[in-house]
Amino acid sequence: MNNRDFIAKRAAAYFKPGDVVNLGIGIPSLCGSYAVSGVLFQSENGFIGIGPKAEGLMVNERYANAGGVNFVPVPGSSAFDVAASFCVIRSGRLAATVLGGLQVSADGDLANWATPGRAFGMGGAMDLCNGAKNVIVAMELVAKDGSPKIVKECTLPLTAVRCVNHIVTDRCVIDVTGEGLVLSEIRKGHTVEEIQAAVEPQLIISPELKEMEED
Structure with missing residues (x-):
């Protein structure tokens, strides 16, 4: 399994049946392929019940997510305007966003x-x-040039402050807690020392540190 799908599969493990979840573009958009049955995916442009990517004769230009990708609606799905969509988001009805x-x-x-x-x-x-109850960041642990993406303080323009709950990467899972960043899972073939060297903040090693599931 490539790194992008590995990250998406682990992030999708946070979902449970009945959850309404929003997926961002890039790696997060792959989570739908690994979610358990019964998870409903929401799009900012006004839809709950996004199914698989539409191909061939299944493509209908009326059904496109916020990233412009055509999809097949699942049974029981619902379409509405953008204002209602953001009411869903801002009122705390999303179980998670990735x-x-x-x-x-x-x-x-x-x-x-x-x-x-x-x-x-x-x-x-x-x-x-x-607005989401659980904010999951799905990304590679380091940038393409090898520089840390988990830093003491962000130097790039912020999206939001103190919002992230979990960071799922290609090498580990890090939980954001009131005590600090907790290394809770690590991928086979990697070490705690390697992970610590790749991030700026000092990590707290969970006493229940476990290996990430590969398949």
Whole structure:
């Protein structure tokens, strides 16, 4: 399994039947392939009940998520306007949101929408970070140049402050707690020392540290 799908599968393990969940673009969008039956996926542009990606004759231009990807609605799905969609988000009805990340701070601050010279607009991420009951960041542990993405303080423009609950990466799972960042799971073939060297904040090693499930 490639790293992106590995991350998505682990992030999807947080969902349970009956949850309404929002998925961001990139790695988070892959979580739908690994969720248990009964999870309902929501899109900011006004839909609950997003099913698999539509292909061939199943493509209907009326059904596209916030990232512009056409999908097949699941039975019992519902469409509504954007205003109602953000009422769902802001009223705390989302069990979780899974977002990508550029940086996560030791306090759980998230930066995921702009880098120097590149800004695409924050979109609905600000609302999702503040409205969802559980904010899960799904990303590689380090940037392409090897620099830390889990930092003491974010240097990139913030999406929201103190919002992240869990960080799921290709090498480990880190939980954001009031005491600090807790290393709770580690992937086979990696060490605690390696993970600590790849992040800026000092990690708390969970006494129940376990190995991430591979398949």
